[in-house]
Amino acid sequence: MRVRVFSGVQPSGNLHIGNYLGALKNWVAIQRDYESIFCIVDLHAITVYQDPAELKRKIRETAGLFLACGIDPAHSSVIVQSQVTGHAELAWMLTCVTPLGWLERMTQFKAKSQAQETIGDGILQYPVLMAADILLYQAGIVPVGDDQAQHLELTRDIAQRFNSLYGETFVVPATKLPLVGARVMGLDEPDKKMSKSATGANHAVGMLDPIDVARKKIMRATTDSQPAIVWDTLAPGVENLISIYRAFGEVDEATARQEFEGLRYGDLKKKVADMVVESLKPIQQRYAEITADPAYLDGILQSSYERIAPIAQSTVELTKTRMGLYTR
Numbered sequence: 055m056r057v058r059v060f061s062g063v064q065p066s067g068n069l070h071i072g073n074y075l076g077a078l079k080n081w082v083a084i085q086r087d088y089e090s091i092f093c094i095v096d097l098h099a100i101t102v103y104q105d106p107a108e109l110k111r112k113i114r115e116t117a118g119l120f121l122a123c124g125i126d127p128a129h130s131s132v133i134v135q136s137q138v139t140g141h142a143e144l145a146w147m148l149t150c151v152t153p154l155g156w157l158e159r160m161t162q163f164k165a166k167s168q169a170q171e172t173i174g175d176g177i178l179q180y181p182v183l184m185a186a187d188i189l190l191y192q193a194g195i196v197p198v199g200d201d202q203a204q205h206l207e208l209t210r211d212i213a214q215r216f217n218s219l220y221g222e223t224f225v226v227p228a229t230k231l232p233l234v235g236a237r238v239m240g241l242d243e244p245d246k247k248m249s250k251s252a253t254g255a256n257h258a259v260g261m262l263d264p265i266d267v268a269r270k271k272i273m274r275a276t277t278d279s280q281p282a283i284v285w286d287t288l289a290p291g292v293e294n295l296i297s298i299y300r301a302f303g304e305v306d307e308a309t310a311r312q313e314f315e316g317l318r319y320g321d322l323k324k325k326v327a328d329m330v331v332e333s334l335k336p337i338q339q340r341y342a343e344i345t346a347d348p349a350y351l352d353g354i355l356q357s358s359y360e361r362i363a364p365i366a367q368s369t370v371e372l373t374k375t376r377m378g379l380y381t382r
């Protein structure tokens with residue numbers, strides 16, 4: 055059996071260059087080496103309230119962006135989580151083997167639950183659903199950004215626990231992080247991860263930001279009060295800009311050092327802005343072409359669904375059989 059790759063993005067907020075560099079760019083690079091499944095995880099998005107009309111729109115936008123970024127539907131499946139009922143079914147079965155303490159220890163859960171007065175049970179269960187996404191397809195490799203690494207460890211723990219309780223059932227997946235760009239920081243707050251839900255106007259460059267807006271955001275990025283780059287003492291904001299440049303251009307560290315050592319911050323930002331906008335332009339162009347024909351996207355979602363549905367169903371059946379649940 056070919057090793058499977060699985061990964062997902064929430065259709066909440068605007069997809070940004072952190073999502074691209076941490077995840078999508080890597081998906082595109084490895085998709086042909088594996089059997090690849092990329093998912094729009096709408097059931098994860100509703101763990102916080104989403105406006106229904108907006109969510110519906112975002113699901114299609116995210117699918118369109120997967121393709122525009124280079125996911126090739128001839129090789130890879132692009133699916134919507136809520137269309138495949140196995141995700142939610144398996145999530146319940148896995149919930150029942152997951153100790154509560156494991157979920158309460160998750161740093162994302164702690165951060166989210168501290169930020170709100172009351173939190174939905176979905177926020178706690180979130181990583182179990184994520185484990186179900188991955189285990190449903192017996193995926194061996196999961197390419198993600200650094201912020202998902204802890205959830206992947208939990209996925210492995212859940213898979214191993216299930217396997218030891220009920221017998222060998224799930225492939226235990228490996229995490230694949232990009233070498234550069236695994237954690238892109240906010241442009242306005244370089245001590246915080248770039249995030250879809252942050253509100254600062256200059257926080258993130260969206261994949262669909264108009265080119266002049268993207269450029270302006272980078273030119274306004276927070277650096278420090280030094281005039282120019284001293285490679286051995288980079289401020290977090292400067293380091294972030296250099297990582298963004300390196301990740302987009304696939305530039306190694308020695309080359310970046312030669313290019314940037316001693317450069318004034320204004321020139322650094324201009325170089326980074328040029329690199330980012332030149333990378334975004336062809337993606338935005340393809341996005342416009344893809345969305346001009348809604349039937350094209352529908353066709354890909356449907357054929358992907360048909361390709362993966364038997365895999366999902368067989369894992370659900372196997373899990374039910376292992377647990378002694380009713381099967382025909």
Ligand code: TYM
Pocket residue numbers: 060061062063064065072073074075076077095098183184187188196197198199200201202235236237238239247248249
């Ligand atoms: P989400 O939607 O927050 O992010 C999608 C992907 O983008 C990566 N990412 C980043 N990478 C670098 N720098 C950043 N600032 C940055 N922000 C986000 C994320 O690591 C992720 O790879 N729980 C997941 C979605 C999910 C999933 C899965 C992923 C659900 N089921 C199964 C993999 C496998 C999430 O919220 O990603």
